[in-house]
Amino acid sequence: MAPATDHLVTKLVSFMPLNQAELSCLADLQSASIEVERGRELLHQGEQEHVAYVLQAGWGCCFKILQDGGRQIITFPVPGDCVGLRSVILRTSDHAFTALTDAVVSRVEVSRILGMLNEFPRLGAALLWATSRDEAITVEHLASVGRRTAVERTAHFFMELWDRLRLVGLASEQEFDCPLNQYELADALGLSAIHVNRVLRDLRQKKLMTFQARTVSLHDIAGLKRLAGYEVIEPGTSRLLEL
Amino acid sequence: MAPATDHLVTKLVSFMPLNQAELSCLADLQSASIEVERGRELLHQGEQEHVAYVLQAGWGCCFKILQDGGRQIITFPVPGDCVGLRSVILRTSDHAFTALTDAVVSRVEVSRILGMLNEFPRLGAALLWATSRDEAITVEHLASVGRRTAVERTAHFFMELWDRLRLVGLASEQEFDCPLNQYELADALGLSAIHVNRVLRDLRQKKLMTFQARTVSLHDIAGLKRLAGYEVIEPGTSRLLEL
DNA sequence: CGACGCTTTGACACAACTCAACAACCGTGG
DNA sequence: CCACGGTTGTTGAGTTGTGTCAAAGCGTCG
The missing domain is CATH 1.10.10.10 (Winged helix-like DNA-binding domain superfamily/Winged helix DNA-binding domain)
Structure with a gap:
């Protein structure tokens, strides 16, 4: 069952209002939630991944490990954030994703996302907005570090x-x-x-x-x-x- | 008219084969090409932009200007690269885009992209792949600088x-x-x-x-x-x- | 020819890193 | 209850990678 407040919905709604069908599609998408303990690695750098995640509770950590063992953290996903959509498309994940605290996530199969995009194009637009926002944040992060x-x-x-x-x-x-x-x-x-x-x-x-x-x-x-x-x-x- | 070799097509084809209809859609999309002289700013940081560009010839430069006048270059678009798709979605551009050399670009209206996605979903997938790849490169760039x-x-x-x-x-x-x-x-x-x-x-x-x-x-x-x-x-x- | 844009070098300054040590806080187990 | 180790935070001293400033070299082009 979904958590008391659905943070993904909260976020998307701030972008565009969603109707009942769209809301239940999102709820459905996140229905199978999994509890993961702190430190668990959900996406592995360099491996082929066919799932994405929605973080429902707790914090995560997306990072790359470099040659010398150094680590660059890309972002700390917080509730409502989607992780790994890109690795689904590229077939191999360019970074790892772990639970930074005990957390609740829902695995989302690629096929379901594609299905959703077909059936609810407005949800696709909202999701595209959210991922674009994340990208903009990464770019800003780059500017910061540089x-x-x-x-x-x-x-x-x-x-x-x-x-x-x-x-x-x-x-x-x-x-x-x-x-x-x-x-x-x-x-x-x-x-x-x-x-x-x-x-x-x-x-x-x-x-x-x-x-x-x-x-x-x-x-x-x-x-x-x-x-x-x-x-x-x-x-x-x-x-x-x-x- | 389109340039002798369409670099965008070259790139997308390396990801998935395209049929005749798809190829001509891409050709059509880029048909109105514009020559711009070196230094011309095509996308302005912080302004609302409703167009994206495909770079056909020459090099570009995507960057952010910071408070103190410093500049962080995000990427140097080369022929075949798409620029500004994100700013279209976010409504305001988080970075600027200039021609680094004399260049040839084609402006692409948002509506045409959306139309294309509807009519040729495989092109949408290919484009999504290309932008995901760019994202992965940005992330790697971040790791480099950090x-x-x-x-x-x-x-x-x-x-x-x-x-x-x-x-x-x-x-x-x-x-x-x-x-x-x-x-x-x-x-x-x-x-x-x-x-x-x-x-x-x-x-x-x-x-x-x-x-x-x-x-x-x-x-x-x-x-x-x-x-x-x-x-x-x-x-x-x-x-x-x-x- | 001079002016301009870009590259190259040297000397010096400074922001950030490393190493080393210690302090505070925690949960665990004797 | 206290002793304990482990994790995290804090500070100081010395080092180093990179930035700054200044100046000169070198093409190219008008």
């Missing part, structure tokens, strides 16, 4: 995370739960864990934000956004893809 | 570029034409132009490759791949999306 300083980058990361969590109702206006440790943060930001620690101290001392005891508290959002050079990737309701 | 050293990163960049160019028949087995200068390289790799210069000297001295007079010569491909930790994003003919 051209922002460690502090700017870190501030930017938290602003983006905050926006993503609010979109599915998992963050309040000044704080949110965040199960990441400094190693994970480091591998996402392209920094060393030790430097992340110093950066967090910096942000704390500048009274911008704190990250302690698994919770992020935003003390000066305007200041953070200014520091990060943050611009919203606006939800922007669909005017264009009238389907 | 976790590889300057030399590794540079070697990796050229290996990938080489693969992309070969896919559309624009690179031989040991060299290819490359109109980039060291500033552009720097902004793509997240380095300073001066350091790029040092890195290129390094690669030259190690007898791995040279980049001079607009041409890249690969002297030791195995060595480059080893240094870069390069893995192919294999074309992989479609077995999965039987449409």
